[in-house]
Amino acid sequence: MIGPVFEPAIATARAEAPNWLRPKIDVAAITLAATPIPNRKSEHWKYAPLTGLALPDLQAASGPADVEPAPDLAACSIVVTRQGLQFSGSGSGQLPPGIDIRPFADLSEDEAARVLDLMGEAAKDRSGLIATLSDATLGLGYWIDIADNAAIDKPLHLIWQDNGAWLSVRLLVTAGRHSRANIIEHFSTVSSVASQQHSVTELFLSAGANLDYCRLNIHRNTEVFLGGVFAKLSRDATLNAFAYAAGAKSCRNEWGLTFAEEGAHAELNGVYLPTGREVVDFHTTLEHAAAHCTSEETFRGIIGDKANAVFNGRIHIHPNAQKTVAQLSNKNLLTSDQAQVNTKPELEIYANDVQCAHGATVAQINDEAIHYCRTRGIAETVAAQLIGVGFVVSLFDRIAYEPLREWLSEQAKQRCLTLVAGNTSE
Amino acid sequence: MLSIKELRASVEEKTILQGLSLNIAPGEVHAIMGPNGAGKSTLGHVLAGRPGYEVLSGSVAFEDQDLLAMETEERAQAGLFLAFQYPVEIPGVSNMEFLKASVDAVRDSNNLEPLDSVTFMKRAREACKAVNLSIDFLKRGVNEGFSGGEKKRNELMQMMLLEPKLCILDETDSGLDIDALQVVAAGVNAMRSADRSFIVVTHYQRLLDYIQPDFVHVLAGGKIVRSGGKELALELESKGYAWLDGAA
Numbered sequence: 001m002i003g004p005v006f007e008p009a010i011a012t013a014r015a016e017a018p019n020w021l022r023p024k025i026d027v028a029a030i031t032l033a034a035t036p037i038p039n040r041k042s043e044h045w046k047y048a049p050l051t052g053l054a055l056p057d058l059q060a061a062s063g064p065a066d067v068e069p070a071p072d073l074a075a076c077s078i079v080v081t082r083q084g085l086q087f088s089g090s091g092s093g094q095l096p097p098g099i100d101i102r103p104f105a106d107l108s109e110d111e112a113a114r115v116l117d118l119m120g121e122a123a124k125d126r127s128g129l130i131a132t133l134s135d136a137t138l139g140l141g142y143w144i145d146i147a148d149n150a151a152i153d154k155p156l157h158l159i160w161q162d163n164g165a166w167l168s169v170r171l172l173v174t175a176g177r178h179s180r181a182n183i184i185e186h187f188s189t190v191s192s193v194a195s196q197q198h199s200v201t202e203l204f205l206s207a208g209a210n211l212d213y214c215r216l217n218i219h220r221n222t223e224v225f226l227g228g229v230f231a232k233l234s235r236d237a238t239l240n241a242f243a244y245a246a247g248a249k250s251c252r253n254e255w256g257l258t259f260a261e262e263g264a265h266a267e268l269n270g271v272y273l274p275t276g277r278e279v280v281d282f283h284t285t286l287e288h289a290a291a292h293c294t295s296e297e298t299f300r301g302i303i304g305d306k307a308n309a310v311f312n313g314r315i316h317i318h319p320n321a322q323k324t325v326a327q328l329s330n331k332n333l334l335t336s337d338q339a340q341v342n343t344k345p346e347l348e349i350y351a352n353d354v355q356c357a358h359g360a361t362v363a364q365i366n367d368e369a370i371h372y373c374r375t376r377g378i379a380e381t382v383a384a385q386l387i388g389v390g391f392v393v394s395l396f397d398r399i400a401y402e403p404l405r406e407w408l409s410e411q412a413k414q415r416c417l418t419l420v421a422g423n424t425s426e
Numbered sequence: 427m428l429s430i431k432e433l434r435a436s437v438e439e440k441t442i443l444q445g446l447s448l449n450i451a452p453g454e455v456h457a458i459m460g461p462n463g464a465g466k467s468t469l470g471h472v473l474a475g476r477p478g479y480e481v482l483s484g485s486v487a488f489e490d491q492d493l494l495a496m497e498t499e500e501r502a503q504a505g506l507f508l509a510f511q512y513p514v515e516i517p518g519v520s521n522m523e524f525l526k527a528s529v530d531a532v533r534d535s536n537n538l539e540p541l542d543s544v545t546f547m548k549r550a551r552e553a554c555k556a557v558n559l560s561i562d563f564l565k566r567g568v569n570e571g572f573s574g575g576e577k578k579r580n581e582l583m584q585m586m587l588l589e590p591k592l593c594i595l596d597e598t599d600s601g602l603d604i605d606a607l608q609v610v611a612a613g614v615n616a617m618r619s620a621d622r623s624f625i626v627v628t629h630y631q632r633l634l635d636y637i638q639p640d641f642v643h644v645l646a647g648g649k650i651v652r653s654g655g656k657e658l659a660l661e662l663e664s665k666g667y668a669w670l671d672g673a674a
Contacts, residue, residue: 367477372514375474376528376584377502377535386527390518390567 003033009137028135056165075157098150104141123230134200137168148176155182175209182212189220199227205237219248228254233264243270252281259293275304303339304419328358384420433484444648460645474508503535505591509581516568574601599633611636631663
């Protein structure tokens with residue numbers, strides 16, 4: 001059973017959580033105690049099982065490593081630690097009007113009731129291990145509330161940081177009717193020894209809300225990350241989501257988007273660039289539960305060295321979700337003969353008047369393209385980097401916010417250099 | 427500039443070049459003609475260092491350097507340029523980015539600073555204009571979705587920006603309409619100079635109406651079987667290659 005693995009985190013959660021959260025923690029802890037450790041026989045974990053997983057010892061936590069400072073994205077940057085919130089970067093040091101962020105511990109009784117009501121609501125069709133784990137270890141919880149009709153240009157850049165051995169965080173976002181906002185959730189590795197992060201984010205988009213959401217997982221190879229993003233879209237809501245993952249020893253993210261009312265639209269794009277012995281795992285599920293909704297999902301990855309990538313993309317079209325248009329594409333580039341990708345698009349369609357397309361490809365860097373570059377004086381590694389960046393760059397172009405797009409493209413470019421180094425010769 | 431001696435080379439264990447010799451002095455334009463399968467494209471690929479093309483014997487000196495000992499990119503950096511018969515598409519990599527990487531790599535090997543983006547942009551625009559390509563092509567992926575003629579003009583644009591010493595044009599005229607042919611020829615003619623040489627590989631005499639060669643060689647069976655002035659091309663045009671079999 002997996003429960004005992006997380007026992008210290010559950011105990012910490014019980015000690016630190018506000019009273020109103022404790023029953024939730026208890027229920028989840030009981031479930032967790034009865035949940036087997038996912039192994040190679042568990043369908044949704046077979047390519048990246050959790051066997052051998054241990055929660056790092058809090059005593060062994062070594063304090064901050066030589067952490068790269070979070071980038072200045074000209075956003076409203078907030079560093080979140082166990083000690084609380086701290087504004088950072090060139091931001092004005094205050095939140096733009098129309099958006100509020102509050103720790104669960106500070107909520108009034110009414111607010112707590114509302115949060116409790118919402119928690120798990122967006123994830124309820126997938127009450128799997130990730131969501132249960134998040135409930136059971138819920139130490140650090142924040143609620144972001146975006147007012148109705150608020151139009152917030154400056155993104156909220158939320159940087160989760162903890163120099164302990166593990167970090168369990170929960171974020172709840174409620175986007176008001178016809179509001180517009182941009183949230184960048186940023187996970188990195190601060191500890192210099194083994195560490196673990198658990199994070200579940202739930203996004204509730206009210207009618208006509210328009211939310212940009214980006215989840216950055218930029219880690220060191222001592223990190224194990226287990227997380228998920230679950231969103232519920234009301235009528236005519238639009239979600240533009242982006243995922244980026246690189247560097248962790250193991251990084252699993254489950255995405256679940258539910259189109260609950262008509263006219264909603266979501267775009268979900270992702271880039272993953274694992275190398276070394278890293279494991280990156282994306283499990284995405286799009287629940288088309290209402291008619292006239294559209295979704296476009298594109299994930300691309302470059303996998304180097306002995307790394308392993310898993311992509312499982314499921315689209316579920318409910319019987320009443322007529323006129324759904326859903327597209328799913330996953331493309332992979334392997335830069336070494338020991339790199340691995342396991343990709344599986346799944347379509348489950350129960351409505352008869354829908355347009356659905358899906359596709360997955362796996363390829364190697366084209367030798368002819370490398371040669372062509374070399375005949376123009378470009379060295380082999382630079383050529384491979386160019387081609388690698390070219391493979392994923394079109395996805396970054398879909399990030400509307402320019403400072404993020406520029407910074408992330410540059411990150412990917414540097415990353416591509418490591419991904420192709422030494423792996424290009426025949 | 428270039429001295430090829432008794433070059434023998436094979437592809438997939440089939441010997442294509444069977445003792446080819448050729449000398450090119452600075453400023454000269456040499457046309458190489460010949461029937462299909464004679465080894466014309468192979469010559470270009472061997473000179474550019476394409477993987478899979480194996481040199482069995484012979485030597486190639488490029489400005490007193492042993493060309494065959496150099497890596498592909500070193501040959502390019504030293505001033506050798508091959509305009510591909512079938513240019514390669516590189517999706518997602520913009521033409522601009524590719525050209526900048528290329529020009530900077532060549533400059534760097536010659537101990538020159540990278541061009542600043544304003545100067546580079548200006549030159550790239552001029553090169554686009556010279557080959558009659560819209561500057562939008564700089565933003566598009568390298569050869570991505572280009573028509574046959576656009577790909578050939580793109581090759582020429584790269585050649586203009588890199589300012590090589592030796593340009594090898596591998597059937598750059600094939601698939602071009604008469605207007606594009608003239609654009610390509612004008613581009614080549616504008617680049618002709620006392621210290622730049624050209625090898626123009628072609629099937630047809632037509633290109634040579636626009637690019638006047640100093641020498642014409644006939645390549646058949648993996649070696650040069652006849653050399654002459656530009657009148658040789660006219661003779662080939664009227665008599666075909668079969669005539670050579672009798673003469674050789």
